[in-house]
Each structure stands twice: as structure tokens, then as C-alpha cells.
Amino acid sequence: xxxxxxxxxxxxxxxxxxxxxxxxxxxxxxxxxxxxxxxxxxxxxxxxxxxxxxxxxxxxxxxxxxxxxxxxxxxxxxxxxxxxxxxxxxxxxxxxxxxxxxxxxxxxxxxxxxxxxxxxxxxxxxxxxxxxxxxxxxxxxxxxxxxxxxxxxxxxxxxxxxxxxxxxxxxxxxxxxxxxxxxxxxxxxxxxxxxxxxxxxxxxxxxxxxxxxxxxxxxxxxxxxxxxxxxxxxxxxxxxxxxxxxxxxxxxxxxxxxxxxxxxxxxxxxxx
Amino acid sequence: xxxxxxxxxxxxxxxxxxxxxxxxxxxxxxxxxxxxxxxxxxxxxxxxxxxxxxxxxxxxxxxxxxxxxxxxxxxxxxxxxxxxxxxxxxxxxxxxxxxxxxxxxxxxxxxxxxxxxxxxxxxxxxxxxxxxxxxxxxxxxxxxxxxxxxxxxxxxxxxxxxxxxxxxxxxxxxxxxxxxxxxxxxxxxxxxxxxxxxxxxxxxxxxxxxxxxxxxxxxxxxxxxxxxxxxxxxxxxxxxxxxxxxxxxxxxxxxxxxxxxxxxxxxxxxxxxxxxxxxxxxxxxxxxxxxxxxxxxxxxxxxxxxxxxxxxxxxxxxxxxxx
Numbered sequence: 001x002x003x004x005x006x007x008x009x010x011x012x013x014x015x016x017x018x019x020x021x022x023x024x025x026x027x028x029x030x031x032x033x034x035x036x037x038x039x040x041x042x043x044x045x046x047x048x049x050x051x052x053x054x055x056x057x058x059x060x061x062x063x064x065x066x067x068x069x070x071x072x073x074x075x076x077x078x079x080x081x082x083x084x085x086x087x088x089x090x091x092x093x094x095x096x097x098x099x100x101x102x103x104x105x106x107x108x109x110x111x112x113x114x115x116x117x118x119x120x121x122x123x124x125x126x127x128x129x130x131x132x133x134x135x136x137x138x139x140x141x142x143x144x145x146x147x148x149x150x151x152x153x154x155x156x157x158x159x160x161x162x163x164x165x166x167x168x169x170x171x172x173x174x175x176x177x178x179x180x181x182x183x184x185x186x187x188x189x190x191x192x193x194x195x196x197x198x199x200x201x202x203x204x205x206x207x208x209x210x211x212x213x214x215x216x217x218x219x220x221x222x223x224x225x226x227x228x229x230x231x232x233x234x235x236x237x238x239x240x241x242x243x244x245x246x247x248x249x250x251x252x253x254x255x256x257x258x259x260x261x262x263x264x265x266x267x268x269x270x271x272x
Numbered sequence: 273x274x275x276x277x278x279x280x281x282x283x284x285x286x287x288x289x290x291x292x293x294x295x296x297x298x299x300x301x302x303x304x305x306x307x308x309x310x311x312x313x314x315x316x317x318x319x320x321x322x323x324x325x326x327x328x329x330x331x332x333x334x335x336x337x338x339x340x341x342x343x344x345x346x347x348x349x350x351x352x353x354x355x356x357x358x359x360x361x362x363x364x365x366x367x368x369x370x371x372x373x374x375x376x377x378x379x380x381x382x383x384x385x386x387x388x389x390x391x392x393x394x395x396x397x398x399x400x401x402x403x404x405x406x407x408x409x410x411x412x413x414x415x416x417x418x419x420x421x422x423x424x425x426x427x428x429x430x431x432x433x434x435x436x437x438x439x440x441x442x443x444x445x446x447x448x449x450x451x452x453x454x455x456x457x458x459x460x461x462x463x464x465x466x467x468x469x470x471x472x473x474x475x476x477x478x479x480x481x482x483x484x485x486x487x488x489x490x491x492x493x494x495x496x497x498x499x500x501x502x503x504x505x506x507x508x509x510x511x512x513x514x515x516x517x518x519x520x521x522x523x524x525x526x527x528x529x530x531x532x533x534x535x536x537x538x539x540x541x542x543x544x545x546x547x548x549x550x551x552x553x554x555x556x557x558x559x560x561x562x563x564x565x566x567x568x569x570x571x572x573x574x575x576x577x578x579x580x581x582x583x584x585x586x587x588x589x590x591x592x593x594x595x
Binding site for chain 1: 287290291294298301302411412414415416417418419420423424426427431525527528529531532533535536539540550551554555557559562563565566569570573574577
């Protein structure tokens with residue numbers, strides 16, 4: 001991982017983003033919702049409001065810092081939830097095979113066929129926008145690739161001798177799946193997870209852009225959406241939060257590639 | 273071939289049916305009594321009207337019967353009624369569908385042609401500056417949210433340079449006809465289609481590059497070289513054709529994302545398609561319309577998947593038409 005330059009760049013970006021999310025609000029306690037200056041203050045004019053203000057005189061820089069929390073949190077938690085759903089489904093399908101496999105895979109394919117962003121919009125709109133409904137919707141549309149990946153891995157691991165040995169010694173299925181098989185599927189799952197966090201951040205920002213963000217939390221997508229109508233007067237309100245999204249997603253994609261090169265040297269040649 | 277298509281169509285219909293059932297339960301997840309919600313959307317909420325709505329939509333009947341009525345309605349292309357817009361949902365969608373098809377198909381064509389072109393170049397000149405430049409650009413475009421690309425496009429090409437119109441399908445009030453009208457629509461189409469296409473172009477570029485490099489190493493390419501075929505012929509007829517297979521698969525997988533991207537793009541550019549309709553339904557919490565658009569989007573994805581499956585089999589003669 002550390003030998004791949006793109007992986008290192010990605011890691012630096014991610015660490016930076018995480019520290020902004022963790023410590024930023026402590027260092028810059030300006031509330032992103034409070035009016036601090038006159039509206040439409042251009043960036044780089046006042047040191048206290050370095051990135052200017054929006055249409056209501058709110059600090060764009062403060063919004064960027066507090067927005068990092070929402071983006072990263074939603075990205076990571078929804079990926080985690082997707083893993084919690086996808087890994088068991090994939091593991092059971094791959095391990096038990098036969099009818100169980102058929103049923104679970106039809107179920108997975110069904111979710112893969114539904115246009116994911118449209119489903120996320122419908123779900124958040126119906127459940128009412130909140131951080132919980134957003135995380136749940138993103139998780140619900142992103143678990144199928146996990147299930148398929150884990151199933152494929154388990155299918156090939158199931159026939160290995162050490163797994164057969166565990167079966168012969170009378171271990172329970174649960175024990176074999178949890179202790180013998182799943183640990184060996186970890187590296188491709190980690191690669192997929194890092195790319196899923198990136199996709200989840202994009203999804204969250206798109207939902208927030210459409211007005212489906214948590215109304216109590218500022219996020220990058222919301223800021224771009226709010227600045228959209230005044231783009232002719234104030235470019236900075238839309239430009240800066242977008243750059244933040246771009247850099248975070250890029251960082252995570254680079255990490256995914258770096259991890260892929262490091263963990264699956266065989267796959268790295270194929271790209272993804 | 274025919275039986276293959278028939279099988280896939282049957283499978284698609286089953287999936288669509290499952291989506292319709294899911295839709296039925298989603299409507300019931302919406303806050304409040306559907307009849308009261310509908311009455312509110314219609315702007316009246318006295319008891320008699322609510323009761324009339326209940327009877328009209330069978331909401332006073334047991335759930336399985338309601339489901340049956342709902343599925344039957346959709347089978348006859350009755351997607352319900354939008355009280356906000358005072359029109360049947362199917363009619364609203366029908367009016368908007370052509371604009372969405374124009375946008376998504378143009379974006380798809382742009383992304384596929386440019387993506388395969390850039391990917392081929394990158395693979396052809398692997399390791400050179402050109403390759404690095406293409407790869408870096410693809411990575412960046414791959415990480416940009418579509419709504420932001422759209423806004424940056426407007427900022428650059430409409431606000432700053434004033435080259436392209438920033439919204440709409442045609443110039444309002446110009447009443448152009450024939451060729452002039454087509455040019456006008458094309459001008460309005462460029463930015464939305466490029467915006468939507470960029471993300472997918474980046475994906476296809478990466479896929480084509482990786483897949484061409486992979487195929488290049490295979491034995492049959494060596495054989496072709498040993499036969500004395502020219503480099504251009506090998507690249508085109510042997511490498512590219514095989515390298516395109518995963519790209520076709522990817523195009524099928526991404527059809528849902530393309531529709532999702534259309535919702536965003538149409539919203540930003542006020543493009544009068546079903547994506548914009550979905551956004552309007554969202555703003556007004558018009559659940560009937562929202563879910564109607566959702567069903568149609570799912571159907572479009574299914575049709576697109578069927579087409580990519582057929583194309584895959586055309587590109588790859590090794591696969592026979594069986595499931």
C-alpha cells in the first residue's frame with residue numbers, strides 16, 4: 001500500500017479530511033448556521049471569513065468544516081451497514097449453495113436492477129429526510145455488490161482443504177463461516193468498502209443537493225444546492241463545497257486502488 | 273435467439289412485477305393515511321371527499337385486494353392520478369419521456385465513444401505522458417458529483433463565456449421550426465449531455481484501458497502478430513473487440529446510475545424530462561407521481577439491460593443464446 005504513490009496520496013487526503021471532521025469544529029467554532037457577515041461577501045477579503053459568506057451571510061468556510069463530519073460519517077456508517085447486510089447474505093449463498101444460493105442471489109439481483117439513486121430518493125422522501133433515513137437508504141442501495149463479491153470468494157474458499165478439515169472435525173457451519181472462511185475474504189472486501197465509502201459520499205451529497213439532506217445538519221451537497229440559484233452573483237458558494245466533495249471522493253478512490261494493488265497483486269493488472 | 277429473448281423478457285416482467293409490489297408497500301410507508309394525503313394534495317380535506325377517495329381507490333378494502341387493484345392498474349398503464357398536477361401520472365410521464373430518452377441516449381453515446389477512444393489511446397501509449405494524462409483526468413471526472421459538474425459547466429460556458437444556454441429544452445418564444453429548431457435543441461442539449469456523459473466517459477476510459485492491456489498479453493494476439501497482420505488490424509479486430517466485452521457489461525450495470533444521473537442533470541438544467549418531473553414530485557411530496565416515475569425508471573433499466581445482453585452476445589460470438 002505504501003509503495004503505491006496513488007495510495008499514499010489517497011491516504012494523506014483521507015487523514016486530512018478525517019482530522020478536519022474531528023478537530024475542525026473545535027478550532028473554528030463558528031456555527032455554519034449563524035449569520036456572521038454581510039451576505040455575498042467574496043472570498044479572500046476578510047481573514048475571519050476566508051471563503052466568504054452565502055446568501056444569508058453565513059460563513060462558507062465553517063460550512064465546509066462542519067460538512068466534512070456529515071459526509072464522512074454518512075459515507076462510513078452507510079458502508080458499514082451495507083457490509084453488515086451484504087456479507088452474511090453473500091456468505092450464506094456461497095457456503096450453502098443450491099436453493100439457498102439461488103434464492104439469495106435472485107434477491108440480490110433484484111436489488112441490483114432497481115435504479116439505485118431513484119430508489120434512494122423515493123425512500124428518503126417517504127421516510128422523511130434525516131441522518132438515519134439517509135444512511136439506511138444509501139446502505140439499502142449499496143449492499144448487493146458486497147453480497148456478490150463475498151459469495152464468489154466463499155464459493156472458491158469452501159472447497160479448500162482446511163475448510164474440509166474443519167467440516168470433518170465436526171465444527172458448526174456458523175463457526176466455519178465466521179472463523180475459517182470470512183477472514184480470508186477480508187482483503188477484497190476492504191478494497192470494495194473503500195470505494196463504497198466514496199460512492200456513498202457522492203450519493204449523500206446528491207440527495208442533499210436535491211433538498212433531501214438532514215435539515216439540522218449542514219452538508220457539502222446542501223451548500224451547493226443552496227448556492228445554485230445565486231451562482232451568477234456568487235460563484236464561491238457552489239465552487240468550494242464541490243471541491244471538498246471532489247477531493248474526498250478522489251482520495252478514497254485512490255486508496256481503493258492502492259489497496260487493490262497491495263492486497264490483490266493478481267487483480268491489480270486488470271484494473272477495475 | 274428468439275427463445276433467449278422470450279426468456280429474458282419473462283424474467284424482466286417478473287422483476288418489474290416485484291418492483292411494482294415493492295412500490296405498493298412504499299406508498300403505504302408514506303406518512304399519513306393515503307386518502308387524507310391525496311385529499312390534502314387535491315386541496316380539500318372534508319370527510320365526505322376523503323371517504324369518496326377511499327372508495328375510489330379501494331382503500332377501504334383488505335390489503336391483498338388493494339395490491340391486486342394496484343397491480344392491475346399498472347398492467348393497463350394506469351399509474352394513478354397526480355392531484356397536484358391534476359393529470360394522470362401516465363400522461364405526465366408520457367409527455368416527458370422523449371426528452372429524457374434524448375438526453376440519456378446522447379449522454380450514453382458520448383460517454384461510450386469518447387471513453388473507448390481515450391481508453392484505447394491510453395492503452396496504446398501505456399506508460400507515456402499521454403497515458404498518465406488520460407488516467408488522471410479520468411480519475412478526477414470519476415470523483416466529481418454530477419450536480420457540481422453541471423453547475424461548473426454553467427459557470428464556465430454560460431455565465432463567463434456566454435456560449436451555451438444554461439437551462440431549458442429550447443429557446444422560449446422563438447417558435448423555430450425544422451432545421452433551426454433542431455439546432456436550437458442541440459445547443460440546449462450539449463451541456464446537459466456532456467455533464468451526464470463525463471462521469472460515464474471516465475468509467476469507460478478506465479475500463480477500456482485496463483481491459484485492452486489485459487487482452488494484449490493473450491496468446492491469440494501473439495498468433496495474429498506471427499501471422500504478420502498489421503498493428504492497426506490487430507488493435508482493431510483482435511484486441512479492441514475482445515476488450516469491449518467488459519465495457520458492454522459495465523454499460524448494462526450502469527444503466528440505473530445513468531437514470532439517477534439524469535434526475536440530477538435535468539434538475540440543474542431545467543430539462544423537461546422525467547428526472548425533472550421526479551424532482552418536482554419530490555418538492556411537492558406528490559407520492560403518486562414520485563412512485564410512478566420510479567416504476568418507469570425501473571422499466572427503462574430493465575429494457576436497457578436486455579439490450580446490453582443482446583449486444584454482448586453479438587460482440588462475443590462464443591456465447592450462445594441460452595440462459
